[in-house]
Amino acid sequence: xxxxxxxxxxxxKAGPANGVFPAGxxxxxxxxxxxxxxxxxxxxxxxxxxxxxxxxxxxxxxCLMRGERTARxxxxxxxxxxxxxxxxxxxxxxxxxxxxxxxxxxLLVDGKEPVKGWDMTRNQKLHVxxxxxxxxxxxxxxMQYVRGDTLLFDFVYFLHPTAIGHWGETMFPLFSILKRxxxxxxxxxxxxxxxxxxxxxxxxxxxxxxTALGVAPSGALPPIIMQQEVASIWDQIPSPLEGPDxxxxxxxxxxxxxxxxxxxxxxxxFSQADAQDFRRRIYARNGLxxxxxxxxxxxxxxxxxxxxxxxxxxxxxxxxxxxxxGEVRVVEFNATTPFKEQLEIxxxxxxxxxxxxxxxxxxxxxxxxSAVIELIQRNWIWHNLDRSFxxxxxxxxxxxxxxxxxxxxxxxxxxHKRDGERFGxxxxxxxxxxxxxxxxxxxxxxxxxxxxRSLLQECxxxxxxxxxxxxxxxxxxxx
Numbered sequence: 460x461x462x463x464x465x466x467x468x469x470x471x472k473a474g475p476a477n478g479v480f481p482a483g484x485x486x487x488x489x490x491x492x493x494x495x496x497x498x499x500x501x502x503x504x505x506x507x508x509x510x511x512x513x514x515x516x517x518x519x520x521x522c523l524m525r526g527e528r529t530a531r532x533x534x535x536x537x538x539x540x541x542x543x544x545x546x547x548x549x550x551x552x553x554x555x556x557x558x559x560x561x562x563x564x565x566l567l568v569d570g571k572e573p574v575k576g577w578d579m580t581r582n583q584k585l586h587v588x589x590x591x592x593x594x595x596x597x598x599x600x601x602m603q604y605v606r607g608d609t610l611l612f613d614f615v616y617f618l619h620p621t622a623i624g625h626w627g628e629t630m631f632p633l634f635s636i637l638k639r640x641x642x643x644x645x646x647x648x649x650x651x652x653x654x655x656x657x658x659x660x661x662x663x664x665x666x667x668x669x670t671a672l673g674v675a676p677s678g679a680l681p682p683i684i685m686q687q688e689v690a691s692i693w694d695q696i697p698s699p700l701e702g703p704d705x706x707x708x709x710x711x712x713x714x715x716x717x718x719x720x721x722x723x724x725x726x727x728x729f730s731q732a733d734a735q736d737f738r739r740r741i742y743a744r745n746g747l748x749x750x751x752x753x754x755x756x757x758x759x760x761x762x763x764x765x766x767x768x769x770x771x772x773x774x775x776x777x778x779x780x781x782x783x784x785g786e787v788r789v790v791e792f793n794a795t796t797p798f799k800e801q802l803e804i805x806x807x808x809x810x811x812x813x814x815x816x817x818x819x820x821x822x823x824x825x826x827x828x829s830a831v832i833e834l835i836q837r838n839w840i841w842h843n844l845d846r847s848f849x850x851x852x853x854x855x856x857x858x859x860x861x862x863x864x865x866x867x868x869x870x871x872x873x874x875h876k877r878d879g880e881r882f883g884x885x886x887x888x889x890x891x892x893x894x895x896x897x898x899x900x901x902x903x904x905x906x907x908x909x910x911x912r913s914l915l916q917e918c919x920x921x922x923x924x925x926x927x928x929x930x931x932x933x934x935x936x937x938x
Contacts, residue, residue: 470493529604760784760786
């Protein structure tokens with residue numbers, strides 16, 4: 460063991476390093492033994508040195524941006540014009556010669572006509588580098604040229620980096636886009652991931668990303684290009700990419716950027732075929748056969764609890780109720796729960812019940828014919844956020860989805876007293892401000908057992924006997 464590794468073993472605990480990683484870039488985070496890291500505190504890592512068969516504090520070259528670094532590249536390599544060209548559809552843009560320097564992305568243009576930049580993604584502006592001659596500019600630089608097809612991805616929910624439910628909202632549409640874009644490599648040659656840190660890329664995330672990017676079941680992730688990590692979440696947005704120094708210009712040969720499709724909670728696959736293909740692929744990546752419909756359905760109910768917030772206050776009453784309808788299993792997943800174990804539980808579950816949280820991120824991976832019972836906290840309707848998991852199961856075409864909604868003030872326990880004082884008496888239609896929406900992520904829920912029993916009596920007998928989604932459908936509960 461190296462001296463660095465020996466020292467960290469005394470003062471820090473190493474996190475897990477399971478699942479898929481980029482080739483040559485496997486890491487694990489180091490957690491202090493005597494304190495908990497804050498929301499955006501700096502994280503230390505160890506990287507796997509395959510040649511030495513040991514963990515090291517030194518980041519390998521495979522974790523950094525790789526490109527051809529040379530002067531007068533364009534004239535020597537006959538690469539054509541260095542000007543930026545862009546071709547956009549409704550869902551994405553493909554850039555030829557996207558330029559980058561010191562935390563900013565640029566269009567390289569020349570000529571007399573003025574060109575304005577635009578928002579390339581929700582959080583990333585595209586600037587304009589207007590020069591007299593693009594070839595002269597390119598030939599005067601010592602630069603890096605990154606060949607192949609690069610996917611640039613802006614994780615818009617960087618304020619909630621560990622909320623895995625948001626990954627489905629972004630990766631599922633991306634999967635459909637990449638399947639349809641025949642001119643772009645799938646998987647791409649490299650993947651630029653903005654506004655997150657490595658510690659946020661838990662095994663669940665890496666598995667879903669690998670599947671969305673079209674990585675073969677036994678394949679490694681493409682190289683992930685990340686930003687230099689800083690201690691402030693707001694400084695992370697403009698932070699430079701790891702690898703090139705601030706004076707170096709980088710040109711990406713071809714880059715696909717998903718256009719801003721932030722439309723609230725209704726984001727998912729483009730088709731049922733895509734959704735079911737994704738489920739099949741993610742099971743195959745974990746060495747499992749995609750589950751098939753069972754008729755009648757085994758009466759296996761899985762209640763997935765939460766520990767930090769959006770807990771069920773009267774959980775004992777809830778579990779007692781569920782036992783009236785089947786065999787109940789209580790689970791609690793976290794960042795260290797092996798993804799394969801989570802899939803195995805989904806494959807053997809007939810009814811998954813949870814409060815509206817990232818617990819339901821696994822719902823699209825349930826076996827065909829199963830059902831979700833979602834417990835929605837009060838005042839949770841802004842931009843269709845209450846439907847974010849329902850649209851993901853709906854597009855599967857073979858998963859039932861029902862919901863009970865907390866509507867009364869006494870069904871909500873605010874974790875922070877101040878939130879209850881500010882928003883406790885607001886009606887759902889009033890709760891459209893960012894502060895009110897955030898406040899209702901920090902609540903616990905008191906379930907009306909009688910109302911939930913009525914819902915279960917109405918739907919579960921149909922689920923268990925193998926009724927189709929259309930036959931057993933119920934209306935979504937009003938706010």
